[in-house]
Amino acid sequence: MSKNLNILLIEDNLIEIMKMKRTISFLKLDHTLHEAKNGEEALEILKDKSKYPDIILLDLNMPKISGIEFLKIIKDNDALKHIPVIILTTSDNQKDLFECYKIGVSGYILKPLKYDDYVHKIGAVLSYWSINQLKKI
Template identity: 35%
Template sequence: MDEPVESVEILLVEDNPDDAELTRRALEKHHFINRVTWVKDGAEALSYLYGSDTFPDRPDRPPRLILLDFKLPKLDGIEVLRRIKADESLKHIPVVMLTSSSEEKDLVEAYRLGVNSYIVKPVEFEEFVKTVSGIGFYWVLTNRVPEC
């Protein structure tokens, strides 16, 4: 592990505060919590990524991982994914769709747009914790992305 865990940045895009809390709690188990930024909709997610003034304490580096809910108010998760993957400066950021939807067509569309992983959130808490922490562990600590 080349860098301290503290410097790791995860962007969580989730409109449901309960789900957001459960997700953060799951990540907390692996001490990722300090570097998790939570935004409530797609528009906010994009303005965070493009460094608008709404987020003055945002670090210069882009996040290491984006956890994206499928169904979001304002800008939909799939639309956020499309914009990220269409942007040369952002497309290398791993995007994991965390969703309640197991619809085949959503899955197909997400992969067509270049999603890195697609996870159906388990209802059962133990499963959920296992899944989310697994995602964090793999994408943040195991997986490598090109430096930019």
């Protein structure tokens, strides 16, 4: 049985945020999407335990705190490290990929150029996490 997810999208590009919203709507998913435009904003949201997301979708290339730096902060925090973090990026840099998995990322997804491919990938990711047994604290 699938559940509705509480998703935190950390993305600085307004077009990418709109694309994610449009995809969730197109797929007729009833997930709740919260946005943070950078890592600092996301950390502020995560200070409130009642607002912990089921999953975090994280861009790597962001101002202030990079995605990798943010991932390190989350995975070093006992209160937050249980939250699955999925990287959504245009970077196919193998160094980034290996570093993210070394830190403890739950998935690394390359953003496809074609919208149909994007919808398919996001649909698959959200479908998996909506049926996965997520730990609630």
